[in-house]
Amino acid sequence: xxxxxxxxxxxxxxxVINASACGVIETARKHGNxxxxxxxxxxxIIGALTEDxxxxxxxxxxxxxxxxxxxxxxxxxxxxxxxxxxENRAEYERLIDVFRAHNIGYFFYNGGGDSMDTxxxxxQIGRKLKFPVTCIGVPKTVDNDLPVTDVCPGFGSVAxxxxxxxxxxxxxxxxxxxxxxxxxxLEVMGRHAGWxxxxxxxxxxxPAEAPHIILFPEVPFNKRxxxxxxxxxxxxxxxxxxxxxxxxxxxxxxxxxxxxTTDAFGHAQLGGVAPAIASIVRDGLxxxxxxxxxxxxxxxxxxxxxxxxxxxxxxxxxxAVEFAxxxxxxxxxxxxxxxxxPYRWSIGEVGLSRVANREKMMPKRFIRGDGFGVTxxxxxxxxxxxxxxxYPPYRNGVPNYTTLKSVPVAPRLTTKFVLK
Amino acid sequence: xxxxxxxxxxxxxxxVINASACGVIETARKHGNxxxxxxxxxxxIIGALTEDxxxxxxxxxxxxxxxxxxxxxxxxxxxxxxxxxxENRAEYERLIDVFRAHNIGYFFYNGGGDSMDTxxxxxQIGRKLKFPVTCIGVPKTVDNDLPVTDVCPGFGSVAxxxxxxxxxxxxxxxxxxxxxxxxxxLEVMGRHAGWxxxxxxxxxxxPAEAPHIILFPEVPFNKRxxxxxxxxxxxxxxxxxxxxxxxxxxxxxxxxxxxxTTDAFGHAQLGGVAPAIASIVRDGLxxxxxxxxxxxxxxxxxxxxxxxxxxxxxxxxxxAVEFAxxxxxxxxxxxxxxxxxPYRWSIGEVGLSRVANREKMMPKRFIRGDGFGVTxxxxxxxxxxxxxxxYPPYRNGVPNYTTLKSVPVAPRLTTKFVLK
Numbered sequence: 001x002x003x004x005x006x007x008x009x010x011x012x013x014x015x016v017i018n019a020s021a022c023g024v025i026e027t028a029r030k031h032g033n034x035x036x037x038x039x040x041x042x043x044x045i046i047g048a049l050t051e052d053x054x055x056x057x058x059x060x061x062x063x064x065x066x067x068x069x070x071x072x073x074x075x076x077x078x079x080x081x082x083x084x085x086x087e088n089r090a091e092y093e094r095l096i097d098v099f100r101a102h103n104i105g106y107f108f109y110n111g112g113g114d115s116m117d118t119x120x121x122x123x124q125i126g127r128k129l130k131f132p133v134t135c136i137g138v139p140k141t142v143d144n145d146l147p148v149t150d151v152c153p154g155f156g157s158v159a160x161x162x163x164x165x166x167x168x169x170x171x172x173x174x175x176x177x178x179x180x181x182x183x184x185x186l187e188v189m190g191r192h193a194g195w196x197x198x199x200x201x202x203x204x205x206x207p208a209e210a211p212h213i214i215l216f217p218e219v220p221f222n223k224r225x226x227x228x229x230x231x232x233x234x235x236x237x238x239x240x241x242x243x244x245x246x247x248x249x250x251x252x253x254x255x256x257x258x259x260x261t262t263d264a265f266g267h268a269q270l271g272g273v274a275p276a277i278a279s280i281v282r283d284g285l286x287x288x289x290x291x292x293x294x295x296x297x298x299x300x301x302x303x304x305x306x307x308x309x310x311x312x313x314x315x316x317x318x319x320a321v322e323f324a325x326x327x328x329x330x331x332x333x334x335x336x337x338x339x340x341x342p343y344r345w346s347i348g349e350v351g352l353s354r355v356a357n358r359e360k361m362m363p364k365r366f367i368r369g370d371g372f373g374v375t376x377x378x379x380x381x382x383x384x385x386x387x388x389x390x391y392p393p394y395r396n397g398v399p400n401y402t403t404l405k406s407v408p409v410a411p412r413l414t415t416k417f418v419l420k
Numbered sequence: 421x422x423x424x425x426x427x428x429x430x431x432x433x434x435x436v437i438n439a440s441a442c443g444v445i446e447t448a449r450k451h452g453n454x455x456x457x458x459x460x461x462x463x464x465i466i467g468a469l470t471e472d473x474x475x476x477x478x479x480x481x482x483x484x485x486x487x488x489x490x491x492x493x494x495x496x497x498x499x500x501x502x503x504x505x506x507e508n509r510a511e512y513e514r515l516i517d518v519f520r521a522h523n524i525g526y527f528f529y530n531g532g533g534d535s536m537d538t539x540x541x542x543x544q545i546g547r548k549l550k551f552p553v554t555c556i557g558v559p560k561t562v563d564n565d566l567p568v569t570d571v572c573p574g575f576g577s578v579a580x581x582x583x584x585x586x587x588x589x590x591x592x593x594x595x596x597x598x599x600x601x602x603x604x605x606l607e608v609m610g611r612h613a614g615w616x617x618x619x620x621x622x623x624x625x626x627p628a629e630a631p632h633i634i635l636f637p638e639v640p641f642n643k644r645x646x647x648x649x650x651x652x653x654x655x656x657x658x659x660x661x662x663x664x665x666x667x668x669x670x671x672x673x674x675x676x677x678x679x680x681t682t683d684a685f686g687h688a689q690l691g692g693v694a695p696a697i698a699s700i701v702r703d704g705l706x707x708x709x710x711x712x713x714x715x716x717x718x719x720x721x722x723x724x725x726x727x728x729x730x731x732x733x734x735x736x737x738x739x740a741v742e743f744a745x746x747x748x749x750x751x752x753x754x755x756x757x758x759x760x761x762p763y764r765w766s767i768g769e770v771g772l773s774r775v776a777n778r779e780k781m782m783p784k785r786f787i788r789g790d791g792f793g794v795t796x797x798x799x800x801x802x803x804x805x806x807x808x809x810x811y812p813p814y815r816n817g818v819p820n821y822t823t824l825k826s827v828p829v830a831p832r833l834t835t836k837f838v839l840k
Contacts, residue, residue: 013595015588043598072591078599163818168435168720171492171821175433178463179498184716202818272695274713292715293694296604300588303724306817386817397726397806398583398622401591 002034003105005324006048007056008041009077009140010111010118014154015161015302016313017110017140018074018402022067023317024108024138025056029064031325039102039409044078045109045118046419048098049091051411058407066402068314069392071302074404080419082118085125092125094417100131101412106324110138110317113146116332117356123330136320137332137352140313142299144195145359148350149334151385153316154299156309159199160386161301162188162243162294167203169292170210170241177239183230183281185291186211187274188298190245194218194362196298199382200243201374210241211373215277217247218362219371221256227284229372234287244273303399307388312345319347343384422454423525425744426468427476428461429560430500430531430538433493434574435581435722436733437530437560438822441494442487443737444528444558445476449484451745459522459829464498465529465538466839469511471518471831478827486822488734489812491722494824500839502538505545512545514837520551521832526744530558530737533566536752537776543750556740557752557772560733562719564615565779568770569754571805573736574719576729579619580806581721582608582663582714587623589712590630590661597659603650603701605711606631607694608718610665614638614782616718619802620663621794630661631793635697637667638782639791641676647704649792654707664693723819727808732765739767763804 007024009017021040028035037057041047047054054075056064067074082091099107109119116137123135139146144155166186173184190196194216203210212233215221233240249255257273274291281289312335319333330352338344366378374382392399427444429437441460448455460474461467467474474495476484487494502511519527529539536557543555559566564575586606593604610616614636623630632653635641653660669675677693694711701709732755739753750772758764786798794802812819 009595013592046598070591071588073595075595076598077595079596080599160817164723165717165721167818167821168491168722169716171490172433172716172720175429175493175495175497176499178466178496179500186717202816275692275695290715291713292717293711293713294717295710295712296589296592297585297606297712297714297717300592301585302588303584383816388817389811389814391809391811394809396622396803397580397808398587401587 002036004036004103005038005106005108006041006053006099006104007038007108008044008047008110009073009075010044010109010115011077011079012142012299013073013077014140014142014299015071015157015305016153016310018067018070018072019310019313020110020138020140020153020317021074022064023314024321025064027318027321031321034325035106035321036103039104040075043076044080045082046078046080047076048095049417049419051098051413051417053102053409054406055409059404063402063404068310069302070401071300074402081114082121085121092121093129095122096126096129096131096133097413099133102409105133107133107135108138108320109135110140112141113355113357113359116352120330120352120356134324134329135352136324136328137355138316138320139332139334142196143190143193145193147355147358147360150337150345151312151335153309153313155195156306156312156385157301158189158196158298159202159382160306161298161304162196162199163202163386164304165294166200166211166241166243170203173239173241180288181290182234182238182287183240183242183289185242185244185274185277185289187244187246187291187293190217191247192217192359192361194245197243197245198362198366198374198378199386201379202382202386208237211243212237212240213242213372214374215242215244215248216362216367216371217245217249218367220251221248223280227280230281231285242277244277246273248273302392305390306386307390308385310390315347323349340380340384343387422456424456424523425458425526425528426461426473426519426524427458427528428464428467428530429493429495429497430464430529430535431497432562432719433497434560434562434719435491435577435725436573436730438487438490438492438494439730439733440530440558440560440573440737442484443734444741445484447738447741451741454745455526455741456523459524460495463496464500465502466498466500467496468515468518469837469839471833471837473829474826475829479824483822483824488730489722490821491720494822501534502541505541512541513549515542516546516549516551516553517833519553522829525553527553527555528558528740529555530560532561533775533777533779536772540750540772540776554744554749555772556744556748557775558736558740559752559754562616563610563613565613567775567778567780570757570765571732571755573729573733575615576726576732576805577721578609578616578718579622579802580726581718581724582616582619583622583806584724585714586620586631586661586663590623593659593661600708601710602654602658602707603660603662603709605662605664605694605697605709607664607666607711607713610637611667612637612779612781614665617663617665618782618786618794618798619806621799622802622806628657631663632657632660633662633792634794635662635664635668636782636787636791637665637669638787640671641668643700647700650701651705662697664697666693668693722812725810726806727810728805730810735767743769760800760804763807
């Protein structure tokens with residue numbers, strides 16, 4: 001019996017998460033004999049809980065193809081984590097009720113470690129409730145902190161944005177350093193893992209080139225060592241470009257930018273490490289500084305997406321559907337690196353239980369001995385991931401991103417679900 | 421008698437100031453029968469004062485051509501303003517001494533209003549000291565605040581960057597608004613004139629599309645009206661994207677982001693209007709917010725430069741040399757708009773005294789009645805300026821920007837000049 005599929009986006013969106021959606025939907029359409037319609041959750045998993053789904057079969061071939069080139073989450077995403085089965089069984093049962101009502105036999109969940117945990121649990125509960133659902137994860141994080149996979153779709157594009165922006169800003173600072181700004185600080189994302197900050201290293205290849213200092217969450221911040229290094233750079237190169245991860249912290253674990261509040265997942269909410277670093281530079285050395293905070297710009301910058309990243313994001317979406325059709329369950333497609341030079345990759349698989357709720361830190365061997373830069377091994381790892389451009393089409397000077405019709409699926413349940 | 425030329429960059433650099441340098445040098449090379457070598461000031465006018473010049477004749481044709489695609493100031497720029505003739509005659513006389521020693525008969529000064537004032541004075545003092553120098557200004561500001569010219573090279577590219585970034589970040593915010601950030605703030609440059617902030621309007625075409633609120637320096641900030649508008653947007657659209665000019669200020673003239681310090685030109689130094697706005701939103705409405713500070717990224721983003729801007733930047737450089745060869749003096753090429761649709765432009769001229777030390781504000785008719793957006797007339801003005809892409813070449817995933825050899829010109833004066 002032909003069943004429908006449910007697709008949802010979860011957590012912070014990326015420049016290429018819609019490319020994964022495109023891969024899922026286009027591939028499901030190709031297998032119309034086995035998969036019915038693809039319903040997308042409006043605002044992620046919340047759309048399933050509240051029976052608020054979008055019927056993607058109403059979208060044109062062209063609109064779906066356009067997703068490949070459109071940043072953000074086309075159906076809406078959500079920071080909404082389903083708690084443990086014991087704590088909140090009702091939510092999982094509700095999901096199965098909705099899936100049963102709409103004959104949904106496939107669940108494609110596009111997100112990070114938290115979402116893989118949810119997908120895994122949905123697969124378990126479906127079986128228990130006698131409505132088995134094939135649950136396939138589709139990896140996505142800008143943070144590159146999912147384990148097992150060589151890289152996580154979304155990361156390559158933010159990495160490229162950060163490398164390009166660092167290179168460009170450094171040319172600006174260098175040309176003005178004689179009489180103006182000597183220290184430039186770029187704040188980038190990365191709560192626990194320094195992958196994004198590390199990518200800035202690709203802006204240059206020699207010690208004289210920016211970034212001169214990278215501050216990782218993995219390396220405890222040492223003010224004295226840091227100021228010494230800034231001073232050295234300004235003496236040698238006339239200026240100093242610093243790229244700092246939002247998760248940079250002191251040896252006692254306190255974030256440099258602690259705001260004292262937490263988000264829905266219980267993660268500390270951060271902001272303002274750049275001004276914190278700027279104050280340290282001003283008070284310690286008196287140099288004129290400037291800082292930029294890339295914030296959402298970095299993870300939505302589809303205009304400068306990595307071609308490799310776009311291809312991988314599409315490929316994991318496509319493969320997720322192929323896994324489901326091959327009878328696999330509770331797995332996630334991963335990127336496998338076959339060689340560095342030339343860069344060759346293929347798609348492998350991993351069980352969801354192995355990636356759920358686990359974070360991949362930067363390995364020690366990727367961080368330079370002094371803690372302020374990356375090693376050659378790290379550079380070898382990062383370089384292929386930002387390779388190639390994949391420009392979106394433009395109209396009137398701005399990218400012509402796709403807007404969907406987003407036709408809702410008619411609800412079939414009489415009960416309403418109230419979000420906690 | 422064939423004379424050499426001196427070219428210098430001044431003030432904040434842009435994504436396309438080197439395209440103007442390219443226009444000057446390539447055109448001078450074409451007229452090698454009348455212009456000798458082009459010397460460039462290292463770090464702008466300081467290079468002339470200290471007799472620290474770069475011999476551009478040592479650069480290959482290919483390197484000079486590469487300048488067209490390279491952001492920042494290839495020879496170094498400076499925030500160094502020559503004071504009035506009465507206050508500091510010595511500096512002007514020194515300039516003429518250096519020009520005389522190196523047989524420099526042409527002075528091409530690439531900068532904003534302050535620089536046009538300097539160029540104008542150099543032309544006057546040269547005549548008095550019996551060493552007449554042909555002084556031609558080459559317009560450059562990201563702020564678009566030079567008068568007479570329809571647009572200032574540098575502005576179109578920052579405008580495109582801001583429009584594209586606003587559009588992309590808005591897609592991100594829109595997809596997460598249900599459970600996460602509801603208010604996103606992008607801080608952009610523009611000390612006194614709101615042109616850059618206005619350009620964000622090109623991100624969308626309907627009231628539902630971002631930016632929902634633009635805060636201009638020209639419109640006194642009214643907290644009550646502002647918060648009311650933010651609340652309306654969140655109610656109607658689920659989220660609110662705000663683009664704020666660094667120069668936004670209260671009715672009493674105080675900047676929202678006053679840091680209490682000034683730069684070499686005596687301008688107030690600003691920073692942090694985005695967090696100021698964020699605090700106002702949090703305290704007044706309690707919405708979750710995020711903010712980005714584009715800072716130098718916006719004016720160095722050659723990777724997303726406007727093709728029209730690149731062409732105009734090159735054209736004013738080229739025309740500056742042609743003006744000099746036509747016997748004109750103390751003038752600046754300007755962009756003249758011949759029609760909006762289709763967009764047609766040509767190069768005109770203006771006397772330096774007419775542009776020196778004058779700022780062009782946004783006209784009242786370009787700002788919407790409620791003060792939070794732009795009018796149709798403004799949109800008609802802005803739209804052509806961000807038209808077209810002009811991608812730089814890439815190598816290993818990052819733009820392959822040109823680095824010059826920067827061979828110094830041997831000094832000929834025995835006296836050293838000490839900068840004050």
